[in-house]
Amino acid sequence: MIKQKELVAFPTETVYGLGADAFCVAAVEKIFKAKGRPAENPLLVHVSSIDQAEQLVSYLPEDARRLMEEFWPGPLSLVLPALGRVPDIVRGGKLGVGLRMPDHPVALRLIEQAGPLAAPSANRFGRPSPVTADHVRTDLHGQIAAVLDAGTTGVGVESTLIDLQNDYKLLRLGGISLEAIQKVLGREIEALDGGPAAQFVTDLEVILAEDIEQMTFIIEECIGRKKKTVLVNNNYQKGSNKSYTGLSREYQLDLISGGAGLYSMIRECESNNVDVMVFAPLPSDLTGIAASFADRIHRAVSARPGR
Numbered sequence: 001m002i003k004q005k006e007l008v009a010f011p012t013e014t015v016y017g018l019g020a021d022a023f024c025v026a027a028v029e030k031i032f033k034a035k036g037r038p039a040e041n042p043l044l045v046h047v048s049s050i051d052q053a054e055q056l057v058s059y060l061p062e063d064a065r066r067l068m069e070e071f072w073p074g075p076l077s078l079v080l081p082a083l084g085r086v087p088d089i090v091r092g093g094k095l096g097v098g099l100r101m102p103d104h105p106v107a108l109r110l111i112e113q114a115g116p117l118a119a120p121s122a123n124r125f126g127r128p129s130p131v132t133a134d135h136v137r138t139d140l141h142g143q144i145a146a147v148l149d150a151g152t153t154g155v156g157v158e159s160t161l162i163d164l165q166n167d168y169k170l171l172r173l174g175g176i177s178l179e180a181i182q183k184v185l186g187r188e189i190e191a192l193d194g195g196p197a198a199q200f201v202t203d204l205e206v207i208l209a210e211d212i213e214q215m216t217f218i219i220e221e222c223i224g225r226k227k228k229t230v231l232v233n234n235n236y237q238k239g240s241n242k243s244y245t246g247l248s249r250e251y252q253l254d255l256i257s258g259g260a261g262l263y264s265m266i267r268e269c270e271s272n273n274v275d276v277m278v279f280a281p282l283p284s285d286l287t288g289i290a291a292s293f294a295d296r297i298h299r300a301v302s303a304r305p306g307r
């Protein structure tokens, strides 16, 4: 199907991807159309080996090789200087190409058979990334040739993305922690100012409480205003000792082991016509995967219009 210029959604360890032959412009165009994604937003090229990655870049710096050897296959994507054979449309017109080797047997098998795949997350543009095949079908029904269903993804947050072209920059925090990367490189990496745009936007009202007193106040106010309200606790705020009469639901988000919980619960709340998701306070000094989930929660809060 890939060779027939079709789109195939496939599982990775992070979220589902929407794959097309990375060298076929007509197929890659379909990705942008299916997602409703702006053309200047580049796509990661998914490979099944370091050798394959080498054939896409004009130069593979020693640091890039070290990171690949340490973390591939795994949720770390690297932006490197592209060879001309990587189509412009894949790079969003930029000089660099983003490379990723997913740690999932189905994804690796597919790439081994079909060659490098240009693939964004398999959601409509602006929606939370899909962590189940059902999420993919909901967003892209009728627009894709197939979804390879391998159940719920394990990591549940997108890959970490760093630009290694000039000054190293963290473009997106994700499945591999910044600390682990810095340890391998033996140096600090700066975060890009403000980072990339919102990862997703939901119509729900998303509120992150600063402390427990504020959380209680917000929940009681929302319930008082007859809003359908859910509370999302985390490992650091295990259940509020208080029970709130009128709360629609209480979720427990595992920030430490990660997993598909965050994106699943947002989609579930949307389907259930929840009005407000109140997130329990997050510590400010989180590390590891917890920092990546906190990043997505902060983005969901600030992506809301008027906030």
Ligand code: TXA
Pocket: 012, 014, 015, 016, 017, 018, 041, 042, 043, 044, 075, 077, 079, 091, 094, 096, 097, 098, 100, 102, 119, 120, 121, 122, 157, 158, 159, 160, 161, 171, 196
């Ligand atoms: O975990 C993941 O990375 C998932 C799975 C499917 O692999 N993919 C994913 O792709 O999240 P996407 O397209 O939803 O997000 C990739 C991000 C986008 O923000 C894009 O702008 C950025 O990576 N990106 C891709 N190629 C780039 C490049 N050449 N230069 C700068 N940023 C790039």
Ligand code: MG
Pocket: 120, 121, 129
């Ligand atoms: Mg995406």
